[in-house]
Amino acid sequence: MSSIAGKKSALTWAVHLSVAALVLLWVFPTLGLLVSSFRTTDQIRTSGWWVSLFPAVQNEVFRTADPGAVRIERDGLFMVEGNLYVVAGRAETADDVRAEISAWGVSSREIAAFVPGQTADLGEGETLRVAANGDYVWAGTDDQISGRGQRIFVTAASPPEFTLANYQGVLFDPRNREGMGKAFFNTLTVTIPATIIPILIAAFAAYALAWMEFPGRALLVAAVVALLVVPLQLALIPLLTLHNQIGIGKGYLGVWLAHTGFGLPLAIYLLRNYMIGLPREIIECAKIDGATDFQIFTRIVLPLSFPALASFAIFQFLWTWNDLLVAMVFLIDSSGQTTVMTRQIVELMGTRGGDWEILATSAFVSIAVPLIVFFTMQRYLVRGLLAGSVK
Amino acid sequence: MNPVWQGVITIFIGVGGCIGYFYLSNQLLDRVLFPARGPRIGRNITRANAVRPWLFLLPAILALGLYLAYPVVETLRLSLMDRNTGDVFVGADNYARMLNDPKFWEALGNNMLWLLVVPAASTAFGLLAAQLTDRIGWGNIAKSLIFMPMAISFVGAAVIFKLVYDARPEDVAQIGVLNAIYLQLGGAAPVTWLTVPHWNNLFLMAVLIWIQTGFAMVILSAALRGIPEETIEAAIVDGANPFQIFFKIKVPQITGTIIVVWTTITIVVLKVFDIVFAMTNGQWETQVLANFMYDKMFRANDWGMGSAAAMVIMLLVMPILVWNVWTARKEMR
Numbered sequence: 001m002s003s004i005a006g007k008k009s010a011l012t013w014a015v016h017l018s019v020a021a022l023v024l025l026w027v028f029p030t031l032g033l034l035v036s037s038f039r040t041t042d043q044i045r046t047s048g049w050w051v052s053l054f055p056a057v058q059n060e061v062f063r064t065a066d067p068g069a070v071r072i073e074r075d076g077l078f079m080v081e082g083n084l085y086v087v088a089g090r091a092e093t094a095d096d097v098r099a100e101i102s103a104w105g106v107s108s109r110e111i112a113a114f115v116p117g118q119t120a121d122l123g124e125g126e127t128l129r130v131a132a133n134g135d136y137v138w139a140g141t142d143d144q145i146s147g148r149g150q151r152i153f154v155t156a157a158s159p160p161e162f163t164l165a166n167y168q169g170v171l172f173d174p175r176n177r178e179g180m181g182k183a184f185f186n187t188l189t190v191t192i193p194a195t196i197i198p199i200l201i202a203a204f205a206a207y208a209l210a211w212m213e214f215p216g217r218a219l220l221v222a223a224v225v226a227l228l229v230v231p232l233q234l235a236l237i238p239l240l241t242l243h244n245q246i247g248i249g250k251g252y253l254g255v256w257l258a259h260t261g262f263g264l265p266l267a268i269y270l271l272r273n274y275m276i277g278l279p280r281e282i283i284e285c286a287k288i289d290g291a292t293d294f295q296i297f298t299r300i301v302l303p304l305s306f307p308a309l310a311s312f313a314i315f316q317f318l319w320t321w322n323d324l325l326v327a328m329v330f331l332i333d334s335s336g337q338t339t340v341m342t343r344q345i346v347e348l349m350g351t352r353g354g355d356w357e358i359l360a361t362s363a364f365v366s367i368a369v370p371l372i373v374f375f376t377m378q379r380y381l382v383r384g385l386l387a388g389s390v391k
Numbered sequence: 392m393n394p395v396w397q398g399v400i401t402i403f404i405g406v407g408g409c410i411g412y413f414y415l416s417n418q419l420l421d422r423v424l425f426p427a428r429g430p431r432i433g434r435n436i437t438r439a440n441a442v443r444p445w446l447f448l449l450p451a452i453l454a455l456g457l458y459l460a461y462p463v464v465e466t467l468r469l470s471l472m473d474r475n476t477g478d479v480f481v482g483a484d485n486y487a488r489m490l491n492d493p494k495f496w497e498a499l500g501n502n503m504l505w506l507l508v509v510p511a512a513s514t515a516f517g518l519l520a521a522q523l524t525d526r527i528g529w530g531n532i533a534k535s536l537i538f539m540p541m542a543i544s545f546v547g548a549a550v551i552f553k554l555v556y557d558a559r560p561e562d563v564a565q566i567g568v569l570n571a572i573y574l575q576l577g578g579a580a581p582v583t584w585l586t587v588p589h590w591n592n593l594f595l596m597a598v599l600i601w602i603q604t605g606f607a608m609v610i611l612s613a614a615l616r617g618i619p620e621e622t623i624e625a626a627i628v629d630g631a632n633p634f635q636i637f638f639k640i641k642v643p644q645i646t647g648t649i650i651v652v653w654t655t656i657t658i659v660v661l662k663v664f665d666i667v668f669a670m671t672n673g674q675w676e677t678q679v680l681a682n683f684m685y686d687k688m689f690r691a692n693d694w695g696m697g698s699a700a701a702m703v704i705m706l707l708v709m710p711i712l713v714w715n716v717w718t719a720r721k722e723m724r
Contacts, residue, residue: 011633012527019523019533022516026537026601029551032568036554048566049554189397197405204413205451214444218723220452225719227459229712231662233681234701235458237694238465242457252397256405261458264451293443294417322544324665329689342546346669349550356554356566363550367543374542378535385606386613 030367037360038162044356055157057102059111062088064138064149071145078145084134084152097133099158104130111153122150130154166361180362183344187321187366189252190331190340194259194320195313201260202267203309207297209268210275211283221272227265235262236329243330251338255331262326263316270315273387274308275301311384314377318370341366409450416446463705470698485695495700497676498683501592502707505663505679508593510656512600514649517607521615522637524608534612538605545602545665552598553670558583588676595677598666603659607652614648615641654711661707680704 035049043052062084071078083094091097103112106122114120116132126140128150138150170180208214209221235258243254278301286296302309320326324342332339339347345362352358374381420442425435473481489495520537524530540548557567558581565571570581585591618641626640642649664681671677673686680700688697 015523015527019520019527019530022520022523023533023536026540026604028568029555029601030539030543032554033551044566047564048568048571050568050571051564193401193405196402197409200406200409201450201454204409204447208444208447212440212444212447214441217444218720220448221723222716222720223460224455225716226712227455229658229708229715230459230463231658231681231701231704231708232459233662233664233684233704234466235462236701237469237688237698238462239458253401256401258458261454264454265459268451292417292421293440293447294413297447318542322546324544324546324668325685342544342665345546345550349553349669356557359550360554363547367547370542370544371539374539375535378538381541382538382609385609 033360033363033367036356037166037364038164039357040161040163040165041355041357043161044360052160052162055159057155057157059153059155062134062152062154064136064152066149067145067147077139078142079137079139080145080149081137082135084130084136084154086134087149091134094133094135098161099134099156101130101132101134101154101156104152104154106150106152108153112155128152166357167365170358170361170365179339179344180341180365183339183341184365186338187340187342190255190259190327191317191320193252193256194263195316197256198260198263198267198316199309199313202264202271202312203302203305204297205264206268206271206275207293207301209272211296211301212293224265224268224272228269230265232262232326236325240329250331250333252331255327258326258330259316259320259323263312263319266315267312270312270384270387271305271308274305278304307380307383308387310377310380311387314373314381315384317373321370412450413446417443420446466698466701466705469694470702472695474694481695485699489696489699489703492696494673494678494683498673498678498680498700499703501676501678502661502680504592505596505599505660506657509596509599509603509660510653512596513603513607513656514611514652516600516604517609517652518611518642518649520604520608521612522641525612525615534605534608537608540602541605543602545598545663546669548598548602549666549669552594552601553585556584556594585671585677586675591671591675591677595666595670598670599660599663603656607656610648610652611645614645618644654714658708658711661704680707 032049035052036044039049039052064080064084065082065087067078067080070082071080073079083091083097085091085097085099086094101116103115105111105113106120106128107113114130116130119127119129122128122140122144124141124144126138126144128136128138130136130152134154136152138145171184172181209217209224239258240250243249243257248254248257282300282304283296286300291299322342324340324346327340328343332343341362345359345366348355348359348362420439425439425442429435470485471480471482473479473484520534524533524537527533543551554566555568556570557565558570559565559567561580565574565581567581569584570578573582584594622640622644623636626636631640662681663679664685667673667677667679667682668685673679673682680703684697684700684704687693687700691697
């Protein structure tokens with residue numbers, strides 16, 4: 001296509017723009033959740049997350065400190081000094097103020113009557129000056145500077161503001177009402193054995209199906225392909241009954257076994273497809289040199305199959321980490337001690353559906369680990385997908 | 392016992408047990424049962440080699456049989472039983488009850504809608520993304536980002552899209568993107584998207600399309616790269632425009648891959664559970680088969696009807712299963 005002269009530049013631009021649009025469309029939803037997880041409850045409730053990426057211009061009403069306690073007298077003039085944001089409890093000291101006032105006023109009809117630094121004449125010698133960072137000086141006679149503080153309307157731009165407090169609350173709060181810290185470790189406990197155990201079983205089976213001659217081999221391969229698509233929904237009741245009968249009940253052992261069983265077809269299929277592509281000469285040479293199948297497998301085939309093993313490990317990891325149904329059926333009992341993150345998030349969606357700071361943060365805690373795995377091992381994931389795409 | 396330790400021990404027992412089993416059983420075979428020495432050395436080696444594949448396969452066959460094959464049979468049996476009256480054979484009774492349940496028809500109808508929309512949309516978007524990203528400098532980054540949702544759980548995606556679909560009262564700022572855009576474009580009032588029957592199915596499907604497009608893109612992109620350069624060059628020489636090249640030269644050559652992607656996503660759709668469970672739980676006419684089945688099995692404790700629903704899913708998967716086995720056997724020859 002690139003060789004079509006003349007049309008090239010317009011078309012290239014169109015391609016670049018459409019890809020950009022597509023990527024934006026695909027990233028936007030996730031970005032929303034990520035950004036929300038760094039915002040405070042108030043911010044999330046009062047404005048869309050996309051607003052928070054830009055400085056927000058807001059009209060606000062402040063009040064100076066009440067003169068009673070803080071009024072000072074200088075040269076017969078009474079004054080109150082301070083910072084609007086400090087008085088409102090929004091900043092510790094004047095140096096912490098990050099907002100920048102662009103205009104201010106003292107009446108609701110003229111909220112932008114003055115610019116920062118300007119001294120406003122409030123009549124009969126009473127004056128007020130407000131600086132860009134909220135510092136103010138309110139001065140006048142004994143009578144004027146009394147009672148309640150002066151109301152001030154400001155128009156201020158505050159820079160994007162983000163906080164880690166949500167993560168602190170969800171993960172490290174000792175009261176830990178959301179239970180995500182515990183659920184995180186439970187998920188990890190489910191995932192790691194459920195990823196490792198099927199690999200070995202599948203590797204041996206895949207070697208036999210790829211490189212050993214025996215009657216019924218084609219039939220077994222066909223069976224594996226068939227089992228690839230059997231919905232695991234069918235296995236729920238029969239296996240739960242079985243687990244109860246043999247005394248495993250609901251628990252980690254049950255969920256490990258279940259994940260192992262459900263992951264095996266894909267594992268065998270992927271590994272067999274890979275192993276069958278290994279060069280025949282290597283294996284035959286080893287056989288001639290007197291190696292047994294067991295030695296060929298452990299010394300030659302297994303190390304050479306590392307990319308396929310990695311592919312499957314990533315698949316199985318993502319699948320077990322993200323799984324909800326298998327955990328709900330085989331693991332989580334009524335005590336709720338063994339709940340996993342996906343289940344916990346569904347629970348939070350029901351009980352605290354409006355608390356987006358908690359939901360967003362919890363969801364992102366659970367999404368973060370697979371995303372890290374995804375971005376670091378993407379190469380293997382893609383390779384695995386290509387090899388196993390009959391699935 | 393702390394489950395973490397339990398996990399570590401299980402890994403050791405599992406991995407150690409596997410290695411031990413394979414090593415010891417091979418030793419047993421080679422040293423004790425059919426030693427490769429003595430007067431009958433030839434016959435022994437042949438016999439050992441005949442048994443060995445089954446040693447390698449045994450754990451896998453046991454696990455597959457117990458965890459996937461047996462449940463199919465057992466579910467079929469359960470679907471013909473009535474559990475409440477003590478495992479009595481009731482024939483097609485459960486199926487009859489299911490067919491009289493309007494929720495079942497709703498679920499089946501919705502599932503069909505999912506089957507029509509999601510594989511088609513994911514494959515189309517995937518094909519588009521694959522074709523567009525193939526020839527630009529930052530194509531790989533773009534691909535990564537479109538592929539990323541594959542790593543996100545259905546539950547995580549449900550939360551992500553609940554935020555997108557969020558609706559606030561009319562007089563406050565919208566925090567859901569969809570409503571914000573809708574109001575910007577002149578919508579009268581914020582809509583709670585997930586509660587509007589029929590349309591809400593589309594909003595749920597969008598989640599799965601969003602996840603599966605990356606998968607389709609990766610596979611189709613590899614297929615597009617595999618197309619022989621000469622066919623495209625010949626088309627260019629003949630004066631074909633880019634659209635003709637794409638639709639008349641490239642797409643016909645990757646039809647096989649498109650079918651594979653389509654069927655793979657179809658299987659995912661048939662099993663879709665988490666998204667519906669987390670976002671609407673089947674309310675507002677969004678029920679699907681897998682969630683209907685879960686409802687019957689674990690909420691209503693009606694194993695008979697639940698199993699019958701599971702068998703319906705199995706039945707729907709069946710054509711793809713047969714087709715997969717058929718192609719796999721064809722490739723093996």
